[in-house]
Amino acid sequence: MKSRIYLDYCATTPVHSIVRDAILSALEADFGNPSSLHWAGQNAAGLLKQARADVASALGCAPDEIIFTSGATEADNLAIFGGLKRLPPNKTHLITSAIEHHAVLHAAQELEREGCAVTCLPVDGRGLVDPEDVRRAIRPETALISIMLVNNEVGSIQPIAEISRIARERGICLHTDAVQGIGLLDVDVNALGVDMLSLSAHKIYGPKGIGALYVRRGIELSPLIVGGAQEGSRRAGTENVPGILGLAAAVKLVRGHRAEERARLLGLRERLVNAMQASGPGVIVNGPKGEVAPHVVSVSFEGADAEMLQIRLNQEGFAVSLGSACNSKSIEPSHVLTAMGLPREQIEATLRISLGMFTTEAELDLFVDALTRVLPRVAV
Amino acid sequence: MTTYKVCVVGGHCSNRVMIVAEQLTEFFEKQGIACQVVTHLAAGEYGFPPRSNLILQLLPAFTESEAGCPVINIKPLIGDPMHPATIEKILTQIQADYPT
Numbered sequence: 425m426k427s428r429i430y431l432d433y434c435a436t437t438p439v440h441s442i443v444r445d446a447i448l449s450a451l452e453a454d455f456g457n458p459s460s461l462h463w464a465g466q467n468a469a470g471l472l473k474q475a476r477a478d479v480a481s482a483l484g485c486a487p488d489e490i491i492f493t494s495g496a497t498e499a500d501n502l503a504i505f506g507g508l509k510r511l512p513p514n515k516t517h518l519i520t521s522a523i524e525h526h527a528v529l530h531a532a533q534e535l536e537r538e539g540c541a542v543t544c545l546p547v548d549g550r551g552l553v554d555p556e557d558v559r560r561a562i563r564p565e566t567a568l569i570s571i572m573l574v575n576n577e578v579g580s581i582q583p584i585a586e587i588s589r590i591a592r593e594r595g596i597c598l599h600t601d602a603v604q605g606i607g608l609l610d611v612d613v614n615a616l617g618v619d620m621l622s623l624s625a626h627k628i629y630g631p632k633g634i635g636a637l638y639v640r641r642g643i644e645l646s647p648l649i650v651g652g653a654q655e656g657s658r659r660a661g662t663e664n665v666p667g668i669l670g671l672a673a674a675v676k677l678v679r680g681h682r683a684e685e686r687a688r689l690l691g692l693r694e695r696l697v698n699a700m701q702a703s704g705p706g707v708i709v710n711g712p713k714g715e716v717a718p719h720v721v722s723v724s725f726e727g728a729d730a731e732m733l734q735i736r737l738n739q740e741g742f743a744v745s746l747g748s749a750c751n752s753k754s755i756e757p758s759h760v761l762t763a764m765g766l767p768r769e770q771i772e773a774t775l776r777i778s779l780g781m782f783t784t785e786a787e788l789d790l791f792v793d794a795l796t797r798v799l800p801r802v803a804v
Numbered sequence: 805m806t807t808y809k810v811c812v813v814g815g816h817c818s819n820r821v822m823i824v825a826e827q828l829t830e831f832f833e834k835q836g837i838a839c840q841v842v843t844h845l846a847a848g849e850y851g852f853p854p855r856s857n858l859i860l861q862l863l864p865a866f867t868e869s870e871a872g873c874p875v876i877n878i879k880p881l882i883g884d885p886m887h888p889a890t891i892e893k894i895l896t897q898i899q900a901d902y903p904t
Contacts (some may be wrong), residue, residue: 476887
């Protein structure tokens with residue numbers, strides 16, 4: 425049987441056994457509703473409280489600054505819609521970037537339909553926002569800035585700390601989608617200077633369907649989901665205790681191994697890039713050349729059809745992605761690569777390979793072997 | 805009488821394949837070319853080529869030796885359903901092995 429090798433950790437990650445055990449115990453023994461006043465509910469409430477404290481500790485914030493959500497998409501929506509709704513009517517301008525995840529971009533488009541002004545900042549060829557562009561875009565009516573920490577397609581790490589200084593100078597709230605950064609970068613909300621931050625469990629070896637939004641004390645949000653007082657009346661609904669315990673376990677897991685895992689993945693990334701470039705001409709790695717998220721490799725193969733390449737690699741047992749998972753079935757090319765100025769032919773020849781905790785040198789060697797075999801068959 | 809079968813091959817996007825196949829069906833009807841247009845997505849786990857008289861593919865899925873029939877790249881039809889050079893290649897091939 426052909427072995428299957430997973431190289432799409434940016435799309436999702438396998439659930440780690442430590443996380444699985446935390447979830448199972450909640451499913452089997454700790455099934456109470458945390459809002460119930462009896463022993464079953466209070467047991468669950470205690471676990472929920474600890475999980476919240478664990479997530480808060482990992483981010484460097486207070487427990488009551490954490491809102492658990494169904495994932496980062498909901499967290500992004502809550503930050504943007506919930507954040508703007510509580511502001512005075514003259515605060516009607518959002519600044520974001522052209523390479524945000526669709527959870528932010530589509531929320532921004534919806535705001536525009538509702539009459540809000542939105543500025544979508546460009547990025548350079550490395551996929552980086554210029555903080556001075558942020559400064560120039562600010563207007564008296566600017567209410568919120570939302571710039572992702574790490575881009576999920578090319579791994580560019582945005583200068584959030586610098587952007588936060590600009591935002592603070594002008595008293596503007598800054599949100600960051602930290603989904604791809606939380607596992608490998610040192611994410612401290614105070615060091616970053618952000619006011620809101622989204623994260624997702626299933627990108628860090630946790631379950632799907634659970635995430636969180638950090639909201640600095642003093643920032644008010646209008647809830648998107650009403651019907652209960654859970655999450656400080658900011659997000660109604662009986663808490664997904666197993667999911668939350670899974671998220672907390674995942675956050676603790678990645679935080680505990682962050683520095684060494686970052687170094688390991690950087691080494692693997694370098695090995696992969698070198699091997700691919702040695703395999704033949706026309707291999708271009710997209711994104712920043714210097715500081716880059718160690719787990720993301722966006723690579724273009726000149727003259728190849730990336731869709732057919734991905735299909736052939738899948739048939740060989742390798743799971744890789746065409747750009748981000750969210751647009752792999754869309755006819756339009758990647759909005760991230762387009763914003764970076766890549767020509768359409770190059771975008772259509774681009775794969776995203778993303779590494780993770782279980783990726784080994786041997787797996788990458790097999791991948792490069794398969795790539796070398798398959799590439800001649802997918803020439804345009 | 806065997807029907808001349810033209811297979812439009814795509815990758816992941818069934819919408820894209822269907823659109824192109826429908827446009828080609830309409831075109832063949834207008835040209836008076838009697839043939840059956842079918843679709844195939846190459847993204848299956850095993851990726852065997854479909855049995856056809858002619859494969860028109862939106863991506864480099866199969867070679868002629870793999871397919872056992874002529875294969876034409878028709879990716880330009882995604883942006884331009886009447887892309888002249890591509891249409892000419894298709895008509896030339898059909899004329900060659902299915903003279904009307």
